[in-house]
Amino acid sequence: NAGVMQNPRHLVRRRGQEARLRCSPMKGHSHVYWYRQLPEEGLKFMVYLQKENIIDESGMPKERFSAEFPKEGPSILRIQQVVRGDSAAYFCASSPNGQGAVYFGEGSWLTVV
């Protein structure tokens, strides 16, 4: 079974550009979470989605950040007009039923120059 697939693994953007991070959950998983990890810090919850629905976006910055999980295709985390403070590792995770075990992808490392 393929695990949680994220791409790109590494992304460099100039200030003001847009970053799009993609996540395909594990087969059979319909619950997707996005987390952000800053250097030397733990993982911070950003958003929880099911197919076509945002369930909890309490960890998302109010501006510039958005997420979707369409009926077909991967989940997308979109960051508009990136700033240097957005530089971080962004991890996607999935679970089969929204309870219990959550499995993470290898992450997308965003660097804003």
Added chain:
Amino acid sequence: QQQVKQSPQSLIVQKGGISIINCAYENTAFDYFPWYQQFPGKGPALLIAIRPDVSEKKEGRFTISFNKSAKQFSLHIMDSQPGDSATYFCAASDSGANSKLTFGKGITLSVRP
């Protein structure tokens, strides 16, 4: 307010020794407690998890001990090996809500040969 606190911040253990990492939580609604292992440049990997209805769970060299009244749980790594050198995160979630994980800040374990 940090809801999940880990200690110590870092740990050095000799090969063959026991590594013990502690975690304390505040939210009494939490009912799922996983530990994750992360290597540099990789995503967090689920190691072992416990629910409050048991006080201990063992999987191979890894054991979780859980103390509900003290709101604490710990990870014990028996016969620690250099390959165990990584960052370890404890986490907690409320499966009655939406299962988003709240993470501790992580501790760096170094196992000396």
